[in-house]
Amino acid sequence: MIEARDFTNRRNFPGELGNDFDVILRRYDAIQKIPPLIFGVILFGLAWLPARMEWGYALALWGFFMLDWLMLAILPAFQRSFGPPQPPVFLLALLRLPFALLPYPLNFVLQAIGSLLVFYGFWVEPHRITITHQTLQTPKLKSGSKIRILHLGDLHVERITRREKRLQELIKQLRPDMILFSGDVLNLSYNRDPLALEQAHQIMSEWQAPLGVYAVAGSPAVDLAEMLPAFYQRLPVRYLEEERLELEINQQTVHLIGLSCTHRPFVDAPRLEKLLPPTSENFTILLYHTPDLAPNAAKTAVDLQLSGHTHGGQVRLPLIGALFTASLYGRAFSSGRYQLNGLTLYITRGIGMEGAGAPRVRFLCPPEIILWEITGSGAD
Template sequence: MLLLLHAGLLYDCPVLVPSAAAVIALDAALIGIARRQKISFGPVAEQLVILHLPRLAVSLLTMAIGVWDSRWILPLLFWGSSQLAGFAVYVYGYLVGPRRVQLSEEELSVDSLSSASLASGTPVSALKILHLSDLHMEYWSLREEQILALVKQSEPDIIALTGDYFNLSFIEDTVSEADLERFLLSLAREATVVACTGSPKVDDRKRTTDLMRRAGVVLMRNEFVQLNVRGHELQLVGVDCDHRQKVDTERAIEILGGAREDLFTVLLFHSPEIMPAVKELSVDLYLCGHTHGGQVRAPFYGALITSSATGKRYEMGRYEENGTTLYVNRGVGFEGNGAPRFRILCPPEAVLWRIGPATEAE
């Protein structure tokens, strides 16, 4: 079908049709290489359709240029250079951008964590929280292996997960779910793992609850837990995300209303969409994901798409507002269905937080 579309657009220059066929074959091969290298496992046909929308636009522009260049020198140069440049971008996006999980390290000074060390008279080392988001498990990949290595290396006290564990292309795939369970079990063997749910279409509530129970993960659904970790007292709050900003905000306000204001408080919520309200509450650290950092970013502009009601306001990284620290994680996996499994200028991310009084966190 794609070749027929190219042929239709290139009717005045049939010599390019075999080249269009070669481009389609190269893109399909690229998706296959990503699968063999355990980078991504998405459906081929659906991805090819999305990948070729810009390629078809190039063919259309080529015909427009050919209207006033009867010798077809400029159109041929334009078509060839554009398609090659596109392929180079695709190679980077499929094989380079998502290959290695980047460990981001953040520090946070919080006076409310100093009480335990002051009471005991013994300095307490900084609390370490490793934040992961948007796993979107397809099958076991290089990224899962890298994350487990990072966990062993960083030795976190707590691992916080902020939703979207499944992938829309693999919702009914039992092997994918088994791989996800194996990964979560591996995390739970290394540290206390706490989590919230993700987008309703991705993380079916019953399925997610059952999975987390089997894996030994503390899934917080509109509730909070209070912990004492090596002398650090804190509370973690998990709120379900429905992507209905008003409903989600009201729910978060209600849950946080029952929490202790004097304890260091970490909110786990899938998206950054409730930050305008949360920054007015007693939340020290708000961890989320959802945006994938755009997954594809343009120089000097950033995320092309965030799929968030707050748009580009909170697209990626750290934000400080009114005493609340928000961190929007770029995530680990990819969008599902026909979305191309690539990352451009937006590598997958794990975030290690070191939290304590100023003398401990610095």
């Protein structure tokens, strides 16, 4: 059981403009401003470091760096992603350096494997949307009743790519009763870009479900408060900022609580308390961007919390898992299903990827959408 913590004395919070991670991403993004010729010289300088004064070795390693640069630079032309190539290329070069110190031919074999991993992580896995099937049985619904809910999160649109087109196909194939979106519409690099906004609108305008489509705001740094309400006004999507709906489904009441996220549990927990239903008799869903409110929600009558934000880490290593989650609880909240007392929490790996100078990469952490089948076991 993950207990609720007191974060009132914390200075920085994830998902906010100006937090440490946000500052690092934006400063790292400045690498893209380096003229290409100078950046190429910098890469050669890095290649020279482990070369032990051997020009041939330095040129070969530099060739691997340049191959990374080429693979990332042409991503937009193939409608894969639209991030700046130079920041992640610089990071990849640094990651390659320790392997360059190994003896020949192992060093070159590992460099070649590295190139294959770069291709897979940037070109392939970000577009491999997986469907995760989850079931939940509750006595708060009548026996024999069933609700199919599709949980989507972290769309992070830059432009419509093969990933978004595949997403639309899957939604139409699954035909859920309800769609719940847990926030982060645009990519951090494109959240003031008119074309990205219009293409995000185009994507979400096609979402349809008999019981409705509902959404909440994501991180304040991504889903800008001055833009989001107007964006949803033009969509067949019910935007829930701080609201509880009583939905009549199969002649039963299901409570849906939608709460915008400040990333401060000590602020949002009291807001949640005000929205709770008067009794715990009916099934209650909380739609909230980050999992960090779950330890607080576990003390209430909420039965199911659907969240995202972490992207599952985007990069996961065997036996280690996510390297970074942007959660106040660290890697304790990464992705997948958690049980906290009577609360079931699910953290989606999301659909899109982080922005600014962060690599548009996924490794062992493909994008996902989650189809919930909630069935009743209660008395008729």
